[in-house]
Amino acid sequence: DAGVIQSPRHEVTEMGQEVTLRCKPISGHNSLFWYRQTMMRGLELLIYFNNNVPIDDSGMPEDRFSAKMPNASFSTLKIQPSEPRDSAVYFCASRDGTSSWLYFGPGTRLTVT
Amino acid sequence: AQTVTQSQPEMSVQEAETVTLSCTYDTSESDYYLFWYKQPPSRQMILVIRQEAYKQQNATENRFSVNFQKAAKSFSLKISDSQLGDAAMYFCAYRSKNTGNQFYFGTGTSLTVIP
Numbered sequence A: 001d002a003g004v005i006q007s008p009r010h011e012v013t014e015m016g017q018e019v020t021l022r023c024k025p026i027s028g029h030n031s032l033f034w035y036r037q038t039m040m041r042g043l044e045l046l047i048y049f050n051n052n053v054p055i056d057d058s059g060m061p062e063d064r065f066s067a068k069m070p071n072a073s074f075s076t077l078k079i080q081p082s083e084p085r086d087s088a089v090y091f092c093a094s095r096d097g098t099s100s101w102l103y104f105g106p107g108t109r110l111t112v113t
Numbered sequence B: 001a002q003t004v005t006q007s008q009p010e011m012s013v014q015e016a017e018t019v020t021l022s023c024t025y026d027t028s029e030s031d032y033y034l035f036w037y038k039q040p041p042s043r044q045m046i047l048v049i050r051q052e053a054y055k056q057q058n059a060t061e062n063r064f065s066v067n068f069q070k071a072a073k074s075f076s077l078k079i080s081d082s083q084l085g086d087a088a089m090y091f092c093a094y095r096s097k098n099t100g101n102q103f104y105f106g107t108g109t110s111l112t113v114i115p
Helices: none
Strands: A005-007 A010-013 A019-024 A031-038 A042-050 A053-056 A065-071 A074-079 A088-095 A108-112 B003-005 B010-014 B019-021 B024-026 B032-039 B046-052 B064-069 B074-079 B088-096 B103-105 B109-114
Touching (some): A005 A088, A010 A019, A019 A088, A031 A074, A042 A065, A042 A074, A053 A065, A074 A088, B003 B103, B010 B019, B019 B109, B032 B064, B032 B074, B046 B064, B046 B074, B074 B088
Parallel strands (some): A010 A108, B010 B109
Antiparallel strands (some): A042 A053, A065 A074, A088 A108, B003 B024, B019 B074, B032 B046, B064 B074, B088 B109
16 A cells, blocks of 8 residues: 555745645545644644544634545645745544554645745 | 653664653543654654553564553653664654544654764
């Protein structure tokens, strides 16, 4: 298996622009997670889905952030409009019902200027 | 919410020596999972080792082993025969068996391996 796939790997954008991050979980995994990593706050859970349904989005910072999972093999995290404080590494992770741990993607490094 | 504490922001070890990274956690639950993840400069998060709380035997994966002290809520990682490739950020993580998918991560320990 190719593992969790994220795109793009790097994104540089200007403040106010819309940013869309993409994730393909491992085939057969029914839970998908979006995390944000910064030096100041470490790893923060933004949202997670179970069987394509959002279960906990309490970590989504504000209305500028939205996430969707239209099917079992694809999820997006959108930021509109983006701000410099959104600069971070965004990780997607997935797991199936039997494994206890998370499989992480390679992350997307977002820089908002 | 459960908390995971890594009190060592940075550690260093000589190549071929042994180093122990500390982790403590706070929970009122009796059954849960604990993990150590490694994040090298490539930033990929890699599972190093995992432990189920009901298992008294400490988990081992090659040069990596844990010292799980359930009563003390301590879960340290020992790296034996350290190699240059072990240099990375190490995160301790907790997951409840009862409350589904919530994982709690520590703030990480940056490990330097000195040649």
